[in-house]
Amino acid sequence: MSMGGVLVTGATTPIGERLCRSLLADQEVDHVLAVGPHPPERAMPFAHGERLVYRQMDLSRSRAVHELLFGIARDLGVRVVMHLSMHRSVDAHGSKVHALNVDALRSLLSLSERHPTIERLIFKSYAEVYQVQHNLPALITEDHPLNMAGGAPQWIRDRVEADLTACTRMGLSNLEIMVLRCAEVLAPGTGSQLFDYLSSSVCLRPAGYDPVLNLLSISDVVRALELACKASGVQGVINIPGKDSLPLSECIFRWGRASVPLPEAILSPLYRMRRRLRGAQFSYGMNRRRFHYAAVPDGTRAADLLGYAPEIGIDWPTDKQEDLE
């Protein structure tokens, strides 16, 4: 059965690109309309036929979004919008960043609601929107409190606002809206804070704490997005956990790094200095709570509604070394 066309925003990110490849391999998908900020000659570096259409576009401009949806998207018969576009850098801040992170989604939602062909909108959200605290459950279900802290950086605030923007529109029109709160994808180019943290040969962590983290591979997040794309009639918020749940110390060990526990008071200034000197992305302040208390997304709803269960784990560098030996 034909699924019509699928619009993918953030198509030039590692996840977006893999998703486009997977959708193109699926013969039920008539067209993939990929959108990204890069010029066409730099985007989609793989062979593709007429089923893939790429558009360079700034989604923070609502007029551009309007023209995209009521132009080529309508012509291609796009039925599903998969919104992956979000600033990945923790240093990105200001109204322009907010416009892409939040306002672009708001425009997509309101335009999709009155669009002649679009039936569903899937927003890839983040497990980082959840509040992590010692007196909250370690196994996080979809009704877990969100991180609404006023002092949170824009990276978090925008993600929470975008997530809630999508949630508040659910059930108000015929548009089916699904919010996938994905565990952290440990891979380069995904905006993973942990990936940047693990790029140091020595990883400092708070002494006396070793919380369990849950990590998602690109293969699994792409599979979850594809399942969501096909799950007609399903809407709501769904956690997407990864296959790897392990303590922070084990994560550092498996990445082949040295783990050094240090008193809490000096970690924040040390990592602030690292950010300034090396232009690193990891912010200890932003990750302080998850470096103290366990937070593992519960995948029960994903299993029930999407038939999703994590299958492919992280490609740990130490596993590769063991294989070579």
Place this chain on the structure above:
Amino acid sequence: MPFSSRIARRYAQAILRPEEMEWIAGIPYNDAGHGFDPFGMHPDFIATGLATFKALHSKYFRVKSYGTENVPKTGSGILAGNHSGTLPVDGMMLWLDVVINARRVPRPVADHFVPALPYVGVLFSRGGMVGGSRGNVRALLKAGELLMIFPEGTPGIGKPYSEKYKLQDWRVGHAELAIRHQAPVIPVAFIGGEEQMPQIARFDGLGKLLGLPYLPIPASPIPLPVRYHIHYGKPIDLSADYRPEQADDPEIVREAAQRVKDAVQGLIHRGLELREGIFR
């Protein structure tokens, strides 16, 4: 195998018998990847805990248990007992006793401040402890785990010696969850805990500065080698009298919690009558 669990396993292998190691290796649990469950429990650390504290159970406190057959071998359940002793040694003894004599790994449900304690929170979570939030307990009961709950909470261990063996304010959350998930409640009484470390004073303000509910001043710097007696009562099958949806009825929940409290108080009275002396 993860590095820390490799060390933990080697240490346990040096102390525990091979059959104990074999049993621990075969414990059914929800492996969320890399041998840890979502709450951080790992069988190798259970072996380490058993190896480290077994002597406290058998030699120091010389624990005698009665009615171990009442602990369900499989499926969800809640062990609900009295709490005493300034330090929560009774919790550790119950955990060891169920592991050694009932061959199950119970999941202690701790007060919210425990997971926030450095080192302690990590070590306890490796042995199966979870923070006392509703979500954690719900997830464990759905997974068919056996929980250890002290409905008196911290006020139970912090009460003055003059109130020994008198149950404090009995919280009702365990009864609500037992009804909702149709899990049996096994009443448990500890005899001996009240005398292990009598509390002569407590400083609430200083404790709060340290992230603790209070700072106790015990009469003895270390727990005294009293003999612990653990009495397991007959399981209370709340599912026979209450439907899951009745878990939302406060009156029903209070009534069910009172049944558990009465059962624990009854076991305490019987245990005190049977006891021949504090150290015997």
